[in-house]
Amino acid sequence: MLQDLTQHSLIDLSRKDDGSRDTAAFAHDVATGLSLAQKKLPSRYFYDAKGSRLFQQIMELPEYYLTRAEFEVLNTHRQAMASHFAAEGFFHLVDLGAGDALKTKLLLRELTQRSKDFDYIPIDISGDAMVQLTGSLQEEIPGLQVQAVVGEYIQALEWLHHHKTGPKVVLFLGSNIGNFEPEEGIVFLQRIRQCLDPGDKLLLGVDLRKNPDTILKAYDDAAGITAAFNLNLLHRINRELGGDFKVDQFRHFALYDPQAGAMKSYLVSEEAQEVYLKSSGERYKFEAWEAIHTENSHKFTLNQVEEMALLCGFKVDTVYQDKNEYFADIVLDAS
Ligand code: AVI
Numbered sequence: 001m002l003q004d005l006t007q008h009s010l011i012d013l014s015r016k017d018d019g020s021r022d023t024a025a026f027a028h029d030v031a032t033g034l035s036l037a038q039k040k041l042p043s044r045y046f047y048d049a050k051g052s053r054l055f056q057q058i059m060e061l062p063e064y065y066l067t068r069a070e071f072e073v074l075n076t077h078r079q080a081m082a083s084h085f086a087a088e089g090f091f092h093l094v095d096l097g098a099g100d101a102l103k104t105k106l107l108l109r110e111l112t113q114r115s116k117d118f119d120y121i122p123i124d125i126s127g128d129a130m131v132q133l134t135g136s137l138q139e140e141i142p143g144l145q146v147q148a149v150v151g152e153y154i155q156a157l158e159w160l161h162h163h164k165t166g167p168k169v170v171l172f173l174g175s176n177i178g179n180f181e182p183e184e185g186i187v188f189l190q191r192i193r194q195c196l197d198p199g200d201k202l203l204l205g206v207d208l209r210k211n212p213d214t215i216l217k218a219y220d221d222a223a224g225i226t227a228a229f230n231l232n233l234l235h236r237i238n239r240e241l242g243g244d245f246k247v248d249q250f251r252h253f254a255l256y257d258p259q260a261g262a263m264k265s266y267l268v269s270e271e272a273q274e275v276y277l278k279s280s281g282e283r284y285k286f287e288a289w290e291a292i293h294t295e296n297s298h299k300f301t302l303n304q305v306e307e308m309a310l311l312c313g314f315k316v317d318t319v320y321q322d323k324n325e326y327f328a329d330i331v332l333d334a335s
Contacts, residue, residue: 058229095122193312
């Protein structure tokens with residue numbers, strides 16, 4: 001689908017079937033994860049409509065410092081970032097997982113005030129989010145050239161690599177890199193690098209190591225929103241895969257490993273029980289207090305980011321931080 005507006009267009013690279021392939025992949029991943037000796041479910045399945053709404057609420061929680069800290073980084077350093085990115089003339093500003101682009105808009109306003117010598121390419125798997133974003137940008141930043149892309153990150157970057165020539169600045173904000181396992185994160189950054197040319201840039205948002213108490217509270221808030229977000233995965237399995245999880249017999253449990261810098265989230269079964277999944281036709285046995293691992297959120301040191309960047313064909317250019325040094329947005333140059 002290509003919807004052409006004057007300054008705003010939207011290209012949809014997502015698969016146009018009835019969603020059955022997505023459901024089959026979900027069913028496969030859940031059946032595999034629940035059959036392991038140490039059960040696990042992939043965190044990417046948190047984000048159905050309800051899960052996405054809960055994540056919006058998480059970002060507003062007093063304990064969830066990440067969003068506020070990154071907003072401060074972009075707000076404080078937006079002029080320096082804009083000068084840096086716009087220094088060599090026209091470029092494409094590519095936003096991986098743009099969502100509502102609340103933080104990116106700080107940068108977009110700054111860039112449009114100085115010159116119109118760039119276009120904005122938000123990428124997101126949610127078509128609805130991209131339609132809403134292009135609408136809001138039309139009102140808030142008239143004159144901005146926007147080409148929204150609906151699709152998976154790498155698929156969209158490969159499309160851009162073949163269809164958009166010229167320098168690129170890629171944004172990967174929000175410490176989304178922290179939800180990958182370290183080896184997967186490296187493969188992901190290497191794939192981003194393959195879609196870029198030397199001299200292109202990646203602005204990578206990372207949550208930094210800090211007092212473990214601060215980190216733990218961010219993933220175990222007093223209002224129970226993070227617990228609801230985690231438990232929603234079981235509701236989703238019940239609804240979409242014909243599961244019979246008794247959700248009220250599971251509880252959210254979060255712990256932080258300060259040596260690994262890994263925030264780990266679990267769903268713990270309070271009773272011995274069996275769960276049936278219609279999609280696999282199997283029953284899965286839980287001992288009392290057995291856990292399902294659902295998410296890791298890695299926290300980084302600046303040295304780790306530098307090492308990771310080198311392994312992936314990038315060099316650290318500039319590190320921007322908030323005043324508490326909770327969060328960093330790091331400009332990496334493709335070498
Ligand atoms: C999307 N991601 C960076 C969030 C994080 O902090 O790992 C997801 C999240 N999980 C629990 N709270 C927020």
